Amino acid sequence: MPWFRVDDTLAFHAKTLAAGNAAMGLWVRAGAWSMQQLTDGFVPSHVARQMGTKGEANRLVQAGLWGELPSGYAFHQWDGRQPSADDVKRAAEAKGTAGAHGNHLRWHKRRGVIHPDCEWCKEGEAS
Numbered sequence: 225m226p227w228f229r230v231d232d233t234l235a236f237h238a239k240t241l242a243a244g245n246a247a248m249g250l251w252v253r254a255g256a257w258s259m260q261q262l263t264d265g266f267v268p269s270h271v272a273r274q275m276g277t278k279g280e281a282n283r284l285v286q287a288g289l290w291g292e293l294p295s296g297y298a299f300h301q302w303d304g305r306q307p308s309a310d311d312v313k314r315a316a317e318a319k320g321t322a323g324a325h326g327n328h329l330r331w332h333k334r335r336g337v338i339h340p341d342c343e344w345c346k347e348g349e350a351s
């Protein structure tokens with residue numbers, strides 16, 4: 225479960241004040257949605273409209289928080305401020321691998337069991 229990051233200067237940032245609380249509600253919801261869906265900061269128009277009004281989306285564009293694209297919106301400076309979809313996928317893969325290895329150590333190696341479906345048992349890993 226990746227997190228959508230919010231900078232600690234957001235509360236009183238000029239762009240936040242320009243957009244207003246209603247539009248910022250849309251911004252936060254859309255950010256969480258984009259992170260969940262791994263769209264790298266892209267929010268299709270029809271999705272944005274489910275979370276806020278066209279006027280709120282326009283205020284985000286006018287404040288410089290969103291860029292407007294033909295089919296939706298793009299978060300300003302998503303790259304570098306949010307983990308990319310690739311980063312999230314790699315982290316999940318690494319975590320899954322680490323979990324599987326932990327299970328091998330706990331349930332197989334410490335008990336002296338060799339499980340036919342375990343890749344570490346198959347490799348005869350001693351660690």
Ligand SMILES: [Zn+2]
Pocket residue numbers: 327328329332333338339342343344345346
């Ligand atoms: Zn094993």
